[in-house]
Amino acid sequence: MFNDKLKIGVNTAFTTSDETLASTDIGSAPTPALAISLAPTIPLFDSNGNYGGPLGAGYSDRNNPVLMQYLNRWDNTERTNIFGNVFAELQILDNLTFRTSIGLDYGDYKRKDIEPKVANGFVNRSNNRLILDTNKFTSVVFTNTLNYNLEMGDHRFGLLVGTESIKNDFDSVTAIADGFAVETESYFVLDAATGARTNTGRSSGSSLLSQFGKLNYAFADKYLASVTVRRDGSSRFGDENRYGVFPAATLGWRISREDFFNDEGAVSDLKFRAGYGEVGNQSIGDLARFGLYESRYGPNQDQYIPDFFNQYYNVGTAYDLGGNNGGTLPSGFVSIQAANPALKWETTKEFNFGVDFGLFNNAVVGAFDYFTRKTSDILITPPIASVIGEGQQRVLNGATTQTKGWELSVAYSKTWESGFSLGVSTNFGAFKDEITFLPEEVRAGFPGTAANSILGQSQFSIFGYKTDGLFQSQADIDASPTQVGSRPGGLKFQDLNGDNVIDSDDRDFIGNTLPDLEYGIRIDLGYKNFDFSVFGSGVAGRIGQDPYILWNNFTQGRENAGLGVLNAWTPTNTNTDIPSLSLAFNDLRTSDYLFRKNSYFKIRNLQIGYSLPEEMISKFWGMTGLRVYFQGENLFWFTPKDYIGSDPERTTVDNIPVPTVLSLGLNLNF
Secondary structure (H helix, E strand, C coil), X not given: CCCCCEEEEEEEEEEEEEECCCCECCCCCEHHHHHHHCCCCCCXXXXXXXXXXXXXXXXXXXXXXXXXXXXXXXXXXXXEEEEEEEEEEEEEECCEEEEEEEEEEEXXXXXXXXXXXXXXXXXXXXXXXXXEEEEEEEEEEEEEEEEEEEEECCEXXXXXXXXXXXXXXXXXXXXXXXXXXXXCHHHCCHHHCCCCEEEEEEEEEXXXXXXXXXXXXXXXXXXXXXXXXXXXXXXXXXXXXCEEEEEEEEEEECHHHCCCCCCCCCEEEEEEEEEEEEEEECCCCCCCCCCEEECCCCCCCCCCCCHHHHCCCCCXXXXXXXXXXXXXXCECCEEEECCCCCCCCEEEEEEEEEEEEEECCCCEEEEEEEEEEEEECCEECCXXXXXXCCCCCCCEECCEEEEEEEEEEEEEEEECCCCEEEEEEEEEEEEEEEEEECCHHHHHHCCCCCCCCCCCCCCCEEEEEXXXXXXXXXXXXXXXXXXXXXXXXXXXXXXXXXXXXXXXXHCEEEEECCCCEEXXXXXXXXXXXXXXXXXXXXXECCEEECCHHHHHHCXXXXXXXXXXXXXXXXXXXXXXXXXXCCCCCCCCCCECCCEEECCEEEEEEXXXXXXXXXXXXXXXXXXXXXEEEEEEEEEEEECCCCCCCCCCCCCCCCCCCCCCEEEEEEEEEC
């Protein structure tokens, strides 16, 4: 019927998982951090074979992390994701094609959290609880395009017009029930609870409607041009600012196609590019523009919290207007967010200049890009002063930033007659940003003060104190600016404003979490049937918070401490950067002592393989390829000498680190 002019296709991906995640103790401390911080004098098991726990006033109110993980062995988190699309493409005319597609991104999340009773030293829980948390996310994308192509001699034209709609929906329900007579996995169902029951839920969604057009032109594959215009409308903005128009244009000149170009020299291919484009950002949440209110009629108090604290825990909206001291009470609503109907698109405008090149008969290929970028009306939710009142925090359009950066990629490959092959590919990049405009109403959302503003600095700058080593004696303290909590062996901070007092006015921008350079390299080697590849990447020239300094360089009172404290400052051990041990005042204010250089280079993947000869394997079921390989992931990394953490990409000890994975595998082809 359609004479092979109709194409229909389906692309789908389905994933599912059933996980037991890291649990928390009674005080909601995650077990990974507990395993590091728990006092080493608490044994895993006591003399009776029970799990050891804190006993006596010298210990903190933390549970045995192994016990917590064991008690939560019935917990599970199920995730199901479906991603795919169905499309149809109809060739209306020889040069005119219509394409329609509908895509689905669906996620189903279910979490069961069983909290049994706990008897662990003096940290106990007399109640048990079941928490069921479910949510569903659905995103449907419907796209329709018309594509027209025309060739007239050396001239090629391409025109694309289309529309696209995206609808996102999110629904969640949480049910909590207390008091279960039997602590077995099968008995923890909602109907079996004898105590309080609570349920909460929310639903939100957003939609995006876009129209777009793109015109391409090429002359003899030497001169290239493209113009694109998008008009995007988002339900997350008010009527007056709902739509944004975002144009883009690029120009290209393939100089290697010119008659005067000599491709027999070192340069075998060369192309220049220039472009300008605008994009919008609407990542602010579905309800950012609205004034929001919430009903909180008599929420159940957390029975894990002692009654002494519950009497001060008043978050409900019910009020005893009649003075009856009981019964059904009148209720109101509490403001949780102020409205901002003037909220509008965050916009980024970028100029890009690039060159693509090939050298030595394209044995070496690469590209270099330089770009400047201006982002205005940045969407932010800044903190507000408490005196303004409850629920007056709102989403605003705020600062403007200017960014400049570059990217370089270079690759080399060659195969010799001996059967040896070599491939090397590298990439480098860097960019610097600067805040050029900062409205006063959003200043509190950025580091700095009114007198020392982040204006002119990077939005990734760290604002804090600069240290000047450790106090070496009481005489050193007396001769230094006044500093609260100073002690021999304690951190000494610099008096930046010269008033002889260390206070908040001595803070400054001490570094940037944005790297000066990002880079990566991949090497592929082959010799006959053997192959080897290694890939690594890293960053240089940045600072970050080392999460292990807290545990390694300071005593934690009733908690564990790292080996670093064994080298702490004492009157007889002054050649150290670890402060003297103190329970009274460990100065953990933001400073260059906590934020250190955390550049790194990490070997992310290494693989060695061997492919059996084809004449050998072809005898088995028509097999065309069989390769056996050994692979290692996240193998090792290099960091600055004063960085003491484990993995530099692990920013908190509460997270389970990315493991080193060794695997043996087979690739089969038939």
